[in-house]
Amino acid sequence: MNRIARAWDSDIAWSFRHSPVAVVAAVVSLGMILAAILAPWIAPHDPFNPASLNLMDGFTPPGQPNAFTGNSYLLGTDDQGRDILSTILYGTRISLFVGLSAVLFAMVLGISLGLLAGWKGGWVDSLLMRIADVQLTFPAILIALLIFGVARGFIPPGSREQMAIWVLIISIGLSEWVNYARVVRGAAMVEKNKEYVQAARVIGVHPVRIVARHILPNVMGPVLVIATIGLALAIIAEATLSFLGVGVPATQPSLGTMIRIGQKFLFSGEWWILLFPALTLLALALSVNLLGDWLRDALNPRLR
Amino acid sequence: MAEPLLQVQGLGRRFDISRPWLNRVLERQDRQFLTAVADVDFTINRGETYALVGESGSGKSTIAKMVVGLLPPTSGRIVxxxxxxAGTEGASMRALRRRFQMIFQDPFASLNPRWRVGEIIAEPIHRFGLLxxxxxxxxxxxxxxxVGLSAQDAEKYPHEFSGGQRQRIAIARALSSKPEFIVCDEPTSALDVSVQAQILNLMRDLQDELGLTYLFISHDLSVVRHMANRIGVLYLGRLVEEAEGKALFRAAHHPYTRMLLDAVPDLALSGRRRQPVEGEIPNPIDPPPGCSFHPRCPLVMDRCRTGTPPVIATQTGRAACHALTLAADV
Known part of the structure; x- marks a missing residue:
């Protein structure tokens, strides 16, 4: 109880309560995350069960009964007769899963390499940071495309569909690790010269333990900020890759896949197939990004 | 009584401050070295406080770091x-490490801000598996x-304490492994004057109580006077004079020591003539030849510009100065 009261009184919580943008962004993103997690229970239809699909339901406009079957869908259906609302719920689930996993992977990789470079210095640092510099000269999406293409070459054709999502996560993660590594390296170099680290070295604490117990907790602040903004980036990267047709397969549509399918019908009048997934992606990426912006400002002592 | 606990013999430390290899090749530069400490000898007896004084850049902190093993010496040895x-590793080093500790200058940087005070103090206990x-x-x-805090403070975080209280926490951490020897690197220079005296008195009380031996690094002569049994004066990485604590203030032999003592503000307003400290400590990358103090020395002679002065005994200790050697010869 005391702990909750103290958290409520902390600077961060105060800054959160006094930022309407942050509150709205948090509510929207939390709502979407909840909806995505609960998709199997709250979705009105199962878009992945071919038996429940009726091709006659295809192209039902939102909120109106279908001309042939009389079935009505809140957000309409796509060309296959899949309920758009249900597909969005499941699609958000996939988008969030890929985004979160990619960020987690990029974070673990970036933090480890950043700590290694910052702590060791010398040629280890030079080597890792030159790799990072080279990678930064390419757009992240290009790197992800490249890794995705190469990885697919190694996977037997039979298991490509199931592996696609993991390949996607690794591709996006590998294209984003640099951001974490650079920030962590810089912070680690500052922290390792502080006297509390020297105090631990005087008593001969093992370097791995010093890095994990002393330095890591003190570099996590900026990492949290990048991770939040990185989540929005990863969701967009996943949507872009899926839109380009190299991401998750059409049998497991993510928001990007839905947008790709929808844009084919935009000019023939079936606008809802594109619009609703696009709005969902926009709301998700924007709210997560705004949350990240707020966190960055709240944790920046110079802006307080 | 005079049982030596720490002996420093011919200690030296050189830093490689060369540009990166590629720049050196392209710009045709040689490797550059900075000699922070050269040929320093001293012995600290059990139970005493040995102070090292000197201006910024005189190598005080480098010596402190070498003594506690944070920095390997490039020459000489520490016993x-x-x-x-130096070079000792494994179990015997672990056993040695328990017996010495360090108190740092900045109490705002020496405590991990993410750890509770109790965890900070317990770290050496866990490390050596004492309890x-x-x-x-x-x-x-x-x-x-x-150290004058309450047992409940263990639950708090360092930011909840003032500078003086934090230094008390740092002292508690240093004491937790039951060391015999503590290196104090300017432990009071980051504190308010009113708090300095409290911390110094606490350290003296602890010394009497626990029989501690201190290596006390400072640039503040009034603090050193309060604390030290013996004082070593450093100039540009070399020990220029060493004397018994009170004697140094009564009769300084080396011209640099005299210059430092003259610079201490005269609160009694006795009106004595003071000679201000002139000039600045030279660049250690390119030290002056001969006695490194000669560009600032009021007693400078020809031989000071060419030869390093030998260490000779004085009435109060020892000193390295050509003028003193000459006076002794006559």
Missing amino acids: FDGQVM RGSAVTNRVGELLET
């Missing part, structure tokens, strides 16, 4: 209670009370 320290379970908590509480 702790009969055991040579376990609830005995650790009791010991931490005891230590906090020893």
Whole structure:
């Protein structure tokens, strides 16, 4: 109880309560995350069960009964007769899963390499940071495309569909690790010269333990900020890759896949197939990004 | 009584400050070295406080870091209670490490801001496996009370304390492994003057109580006068004079020591003529030849510009100055 009261009184919580943008962004993103997690229970239809699909339901406009079957869908259906609302719920689930996993992977990789470079210095640092510099000269999406293409070459054709999502996560993660590594390296170099680290070295604490117990907790602040903004980036990267047709397969549509399918019908009048997934992606990426912006400002002592 | 605990013999440290290899090749530069400490000898006896004084850049902190093993010496050796320290590793080093500790200059940087005070103080206890379970908590509480804080403070974070209180926490941490020897690197220079005296008195009380030996690094002569049994004066990485504490203030032999003592503000307003400290400490990358103090020395002679002065005995200790050698010869 005391702990909750103290958290409520902390600077961060105060800054959160006094930022309407942050509150709205948090509510929207939390709502979407909840909806995505609960998709199997709250979705009105199962878009992945071919038996429940009726091709006659295809192209039902939102909120109106279908001309042939009389079935009505809140957000309409796509060309296959899949309920758009249900597909969005499941699609958000996939988008969030890929985004979160990619960020987690990029974070673990970036933090480890950043700590290694910052702590060791010398040629280890030079080597890792030159790799990072080279990678930064390419757009992240290009790197992800490249890794995705190469990885697919190694996977037997039979298991490509199931592996696609993991390949996607690794591709996006590998294209984003640099951001974490650079920030962590810089912070680690500052922290390792502080006297509390020297105090631990005087008593001969093992370097791995010093890095994990002393330095890591003190570099996590900026990492949290990048991770939040990185989540929005990863969701967009996943949507872009899926839109380009190299991401998750059409049998497991993510928001990007839905947008790709929808844009084919935009000019023939079936606008809802594109619009609703696009709005969902926009709301998700924007709210997560705004949350990240707020966190960055709240944790920046110079802006307080 | 005079049983040596720490012996420093011919200690030297050179830093490689060369540009990166590629720049050196392209710009045709040689490697550059900075000699922070050269040929320093001193012995600290059990139970005494040995102070090292000098201006910024005189190598005080470098010596402190080498003594506690944070920095390997490039020459010379450090003997702790009969055991040579540099190069020792494994179990014997672990046993040695428990017996010495360090107190740092900046109490705002020496405590990990993410750790509770209790965890900070207990770290050496866990590291050396001295106690376990609830005995650790009791010991931490005891230590906090020893340094004038309360046992409940173990639950708090460092940012909840003032500079003086933080330095007390740092002292409690240093004491937690029951060391015999503590290196104090300017422990009061980051504190308010009113708090300085409290910390110094606490350190003296602890010394009497626990029989501690201190290596005390400072640039503040009034602090050193209060604390030290013996004082070593450093100039540009070399020990220029060493004397018994009170004697140094009565009769300084080396011209640099005299210059430092003259610079101490005269609160009694006795009206004595003071000679201000002139000039600045030279660049250690390119030190002056001969006696490194000669560009600032009022007694400078020809031989000071060419030869390093030998160390000779004085009435109060020892000093390295050509003028003193000459006076002794006559």
